[in-house]
Amino acid sequence: MRTRSVVGRLALVAFLAAVLAFWALPMLWLVTAPFDSQPGLDVSWPDWTLANFQKLSENPYAFSSLQNSVYLAVGTMLGVTALAALAAYSLSRVRIPGRNGILYGLLLLSSIVTGTAAMVPIFQLMFQLNLIDDRSGVILVLTGGLLPAAIFILKDFMDATPKSYEESARVFGASPTQVLRHVVLPIVRPGLATIAVWALVNVWSDFLTAYILLRDPAKIPAGVVMYTFYSEGGQANLPLISAFSLVYALPVVALYLFVNRRYGFRFHGGIKS
Amino acid sequence: MTATADRKVRSNREAGARAGGPVDSIDAAGLGRARAAGLVAPALVLVLAFLVVPAAWTVYLGVTDYRLTGIQAANPEFVGLDNFTAALADPDFRNSLWLTLLFVLGSAIVGQTVAGFALAWTLRTVPKLVRSVVETLVLLAWILPSSIVAFLWVAYLSGDGGTLNAMLQTSGTEWLLEHPMASIIVFNTWRGTAFSMLLFSAALGAVPPSQLESARLAGAGAFAQLRDVVLPHIRGHVLTNTLLISLWTFNDFSPYLLTAGGPNHASETLPVFIYNKALYGGQLGYGSAISFIMLLINLVIALFYVRLLRERR
Numbered sequence: 001m002r003t004r005s006v007v008g009r010l011a012l013v014a015f016l017a018a019v020l021a022f023w024a025l026p027m028l029w030l031v032t033a034p035f036d037s038q039p040g041l042d043v044s045w046p047d048w049t050l051a052n053f054q055k056l057s058e059n060p061y062a063f064s065s066l067q068n069s070v071y072l073a074v075g076t077m078l079g080v081t082a083l084a085a086l087a088a089y090s091l092s093r094v095r096i097p098g099r100n101g102i103l104y105g106l107l108l109l110s111s112i113v114t115g116t117a118a119m120v121p122i123f124q125l126m127f128q129l130n131l132i133d134d135r136s137g138v139i140l141v142l143t144g145g146l147l148p149a150a151i152f153i154l155k156d157f158m159d160a161t162p163k164s165y166e167e168s169a170r171v172f173g174a175s176p177t178q179v180l181r182h183v184v185l186p187i188v189r190p191g192l193a194t195i196a197v198w199a200l201v202n203v204w205s206d207f208l209t210a211y212i213l214l215r216d217p218a219k220i221p222a223g224v225v226m227y228t229f230y231s232e233g234g235q236a237n238l239p240l241i242s243a244f245s246l247v248y249a250l251p252v253v254a255l256y257l258f259v260n261r262r263y264g265f266r267f268h269g270g271i272k273s
Numbered sequence: 274m275t276a277t278a279d280r281k282v283r284s285n286r287e288a289g290a291r292a293g294g295p296v297d298s299i300d301a302a303g304l305g306r307a308r309a310a311g312l313v314a315p316a317l318v319l320v321l322a323f324l325v326v327p328a329a330w331t332v333y334l335g336v337t338d339y340r341l342t343g344i345q346a347a348n349p350e351f352v353g354l355d356n357f358t359a360a361l362a363d364p365d366f367r368n369s370l371w372l373t374l375l376f377v378l379g380s381a382i383v384g385q386t387v388a389g390f391a392l393a394w395t396l397r398t399v400p401k402l403v404r405s406v407v408e409t410l411v412l413l414a415w416i417l418p419s420s421i422v423a424f425l426w427v428a429y430l431s432g433d434g435g436t437l438n439a440m441l442q443t444s445g446t447e448w449l450l451e452h453p454m455a456s457i458i459v460f461n462t463w464r465g466t467a468f469s470m471l472l473f474s475a476a477l478g479a480v481p482p483s484q485l486e487s488a489r490l491a492g493a494g495a496f497a498q499l500r501d502v503v504l505p506h507i508r509g510h511v512l513t514n515t516l517l518i519s520l521w522t523f524n525d526f527s528p529y530l531l532t533a534g535g536p537n538h539a540s541e542t543l544p545v546f547i548y549n550k551a552l553y554g555g556q557l558g559y560g561s562a563i564s565f566i567m568l569l570i571n572l573v574i575a576l577f578y579v580r581l582l583r584e585r586r
Binding site: 012015016019020022023024025026027028029030033040041042043079083084086087089090091093094095096097102104106107108109111112113114115116117118119120121122123124125140141143144145147148151170175176179201204205207208212222223224226227241245248249252253256260 | 303304305306308309310312313315316317319320322323324325326327328330331334391392395398399403406407409410411412413414416417418419420421422424425426427428429431433434435436437439440463520524525526527530543544547548551552557560561564567568571572574575576578579582
């Protein structure tokens with residue numbers, strides 16, 4: 001029994017070491033290369049410098065692409081959160097004819113019509129609408145794509161909040177608009193925050209939609225611009241790519257740390273699925 | 274469902290009657306059906322325009338010889354099921370279907386499920402610090418933008434001074450060229466395990482510790498405990514997890530960022546195949562036919578998933 005537990009302990013440590021190595025090793029480059037005076041593809045102790053960030057700040061497309069990413073992410077986040085909240089509230093509280101059908105359809109749609117399966121018709125549609133190379137077009141496509149899941153999650157959330165507050169507000173003569181703004185909105189704020197963060201991270205990471213819908217280098221977001229950082233000789237411009245990757249990754253890391261500290265980043269036991 | 278609704282109606286009626294307000298409202302905020310429908314409409318319009326229309330358009334384009342340039346771009350002709358029969362006869366398509374199956378089996382069903390469960394199981398008992406370090410790394414791999422992680426792996430696997438070669442003393446091995454499928458399978462396991470880990474952590478948290486304890490006292494080994502106590506509790510979660518990660522992996526475009534489907538179609542999963550054929554090669558009609566096949570496969574997985582959700586409610 002005793003030897004068995006020692007062996008078990010050793011196996012556990014070996015497993016954890018392997019796990020750490022497997023996940024950490026590919027990521028190390030993101031921490032070392034940006035600060036190396038001559039970054040290669042390998043991970044090595046850097047010859048410390050901030051010159052790469054200097055080069056990055058001189059690149060005309062690095063900053064504009066981050067601005068574009070912010071524009072796309074915030075635009076989509078606002079659209080998804082607002083429209084999903086209104087739809088989810090109505091679907092949760094009012095028996096609109098065909099409600100169950102709508103919900104069932106949304107759940108199916110959100111998993112079936114994915115960016116990759118629909119890239120051809122979406123490209124085609126945007127081409128016909130003259131929205132190729134238009135950032136608002138990207139926001140519309142991303143919003144449409146994220147809405148079904150957002151409505152579904154928010155509706156579950158709203159179903160779980162009590163109706164009694166709204167009812168008492170009504171009893172005291174509040175109008176529906178007042179009830180929505182002063183009673184419902186504060187109650188569902190955590191749910192809205194979840195959807196907002198989820199939409200932000202999704203769009204910030206998006207590659208495919210922007211890649212197929214935008215052409216002008218001044219309009220493309222950060223995820224796509226990385227693939228244009230090549231030197232004249234066709235070699236990857238590592239000083240630029242490494243510094244840019246770090247800057248592009250930081251908001252996600254910061255958001256993760258914030259959410260993790262504030263709410264804990266895990267699914268809770270009562271998860272439906 | 275109806276019982277709750279009836280109760281809602283009744284309590285609303287009572288509230289309305291007490292306040293002397295309208296009796297016809299059946300909803301708590303007193304929106305009324307028309308206004309409620311008005312609030313749902315904008316979301317539905319967007320979903321209709323950018324999900325339903327594209328899905329329907331896939332069907333239409335799939336039966337034409339539409340191309341990005343040339344005569345067929347101006348007036349595409351109806352070609353019936355030609356695109357589909359062409360696809361079935363196309364060795365590149367069959368190759369791509371097979372590679373996609375390998376990709377889903379290897380990286381989702383085996384890789385992510387096994388790694389996710391192993392992590393969730395072992396991390397229960399380790400010190401809190403170790404646990405949060407491991408979880409943070411696995412989660413970062415999941416949430417960092419795909420362009421960044423793809424480049425990290427291109428650097429890691431590179432034959433020209435990549436870290437993996439430096440460690441294994443296999444200088445000069447171009448992993449992405451010599452073992453493209455293995456590379457993207459390992460990459461996607463690394464990328465996506467976080468979801469399975471989180472889901473199984475939540476599931477394991479719901480297994481009553483007393484049952485595990487009594488199994489252990491009865492002399493059950495770790496394997497027997499897993500099989501007889503844990504598995505029956507989390508069977509539903511395993512199924513949910515498998516369906517969702519299969520769906521996501523099946524639709525994943527990031528192999529494109531690592532290998533672009535190459536070398537010579539050796540890692541061209543379906544999404545990459547569609548991109549290369551339709552948007553890069555300009556064969557929109559043919560690409561749409563393949564997209565339609567993809568939508569059908571998604572539909573099958575999604576129907577399983579929705580049925581599962583309904584059964585559990």
